[in-house]
Amino acid sequence: MGLLINGQWHDQWYDTKDSGGAFQREAAQLRNWITADGSAGASGNSGFNAESGRYHLYVSLACPWAHRTLIFRKLKKLEQHISISVVSPDMLDQGWSFNTDEGSSGDSLFGYQFMHQVYTRNKSDYSGRVTVPVLWDKQQNCIVSNESSEIIRMFNTGFDEITGDTQDFFPKEKKQNIEVINQLVYENINNGVYRCGFATTQEAYEDAYHQLFDALDQVDIILGNQRYLVGEKITEADWRLFTTLIRFDSVYHGHFKCNRQRLEDFPNLRNYVRELYQWPEVAETVNFQHIKRHYYFSHTSINPTQIVPVGPEIDYSRPHTRK
Numbered sequence: 001m002g003l004l005i006n007g008q009w010h011d012q013w014y015d016t017k018d019s020g021g022a023f024q025r026e027a028a029q030l031r032n033w034i035t036a037d038g039s040a041g042a043s044g045n046s047g048f049n050a051e052s053g054r055y056h057l058y059v060s061l062a063c064p065w066a067h068r069t070l071i072f073r074k075l076k077k078l079e080q081h082i083s084i085s086v087v088s089p090d091m092l093d094q095g096w097s098f099n100t101d102e103g104s105s106g107d108s109l110f111g112y113q114f115m116h117q118v119y120t121r122n123k124s125d126y127s128g129r130v131t132v133p134v135l136w137d138k139q140q141n142c143i144v145s146n147e148s149s150e151i152i153r154m155f156n157t158g159f160d161e162i163t164g165d166t167q168d169f170f171p172k173e174k175k176q177n178i179e180v181i182n183q184l185v186y187e188n189i190n191n192g193v194y195r196c197g198f199a200t201t202q203e204a205y206e207d208a209y210h211q212l213f214d215a216l217d218q219v220d221i222i223l224g225n226q227r228y229l230v231g232e233k234i235t236e237a238d239w240r241l242f243t244t245l246i247r248f249d250s251v252y253h254g255h256f257k258c259n260r261q262r263l264e265d266f267p268n269l270r271n272y273v274r275e276l277y278q279w280p281e282v283a284e285t286v287n288f289q290h291i292k293r294h295y296y297f298s299h300t301s302i303n304p305t306q307i308v309p310v311g312p313e314i315d316y317s318r319p320h321t322r323k
């Protein structure tokens with residue numbers, strides 16, 4: 001675990017000294033957008049036209065943020081148009097690596113050993129955390145984006161003319177409702193589990209814990225009244241929640257001390273997570289081996305023995321009651 005400072009790798013854990021023990025996630029810095037005609041998106045430069053074979057996605061199968069992009073790549077029929085490299089689940093003193101003995105696919109673009117080399121190829125004096133996912137442009141030889149919430153929106157519509165797939169997970173008429181629910185889910189659930197797990201004071205942990213379970217209670221109630229988070233159709237808000245829920249009982253409940261109850265104990269969420277898991281092809285994007293290994297083996301300040309628990313045994317493919 002570490003970061004780049006002026007292009008040099010430094011092995012260091014998150015610093016929570018200035019925030020009373022609370023974990024604060026650094027904002028992603030690389031924010032260009034792929035668009036159908038190459039015009040500039042909501043931020044960054046123009047010139048990133050949607051083209052088959054031009055872009056490469058670096059992901060971890062363990063990471064909930066990268067998982068969103070894998071789901072959108074799959075659902076939006078982009079697999080044959082956007083290639084990928086998968087990092088090893090072990091994120092140790094050099095950060096994310098491409099060690100094929102440890103479950104990485106290897107870096108199929110450059111043959112690098114470490115993800116930080118991709119960041120310094122993009123900018124030799126880069127300073128910041130080396131996170132996944134990363135979307136790379138093979139033509140301009142640079143990073144398009146390292147922000148998953150924006151990558152999934154590019155995938156949602158940017159390539160529609162190439163794939164012919166026009167499913168829309170961020171429909172115009174629902175934008176506002178989606179943003180409201182995203183905010184609740186991001187702060188308290190997606191990032192909330194990390195705020196529990198990476199807190200370094202009792203108070204910061206307890207704050208995050210209560211916010212997390214209050215928000216889970218809220219979404220459980222919403223899902224008792226309607227099929228999906230913003231109505232009767234699935235949207236990006238559901239996929240953004242799903243990648244945290246599917247990791248909850250295997251990792252966050254134990255490793256991050258999010259243990260008021262298991263996800264399996266919520267009447268609606270337990271069925272909802274199964275429905276999304278069983279969505280055509282989505283189960284192929286879920287890899288529990290990478291998920292468990294990454295968290296329990298990499299976060300040695302939380303789990304110094306690096307022992308990866310054997311359980312829990314949960315069958316996400318058993319029938320759900322959603323209709």
Ligand SMILES: N[C@@H](CCC(=O)N[C@@H](CS)C(=O)NCC(=O)O)C(=O)O
Nearest residue numbers: 028063065129130131132146147148
């Ligand atoms: N805002 C980013 C966050 C990505 C992120 O934090 N990824 C984690 C993996 S789950 C990571 O790479 N962490 C490495 C680090 O913080 O040094 C996104 O959503 O794309």
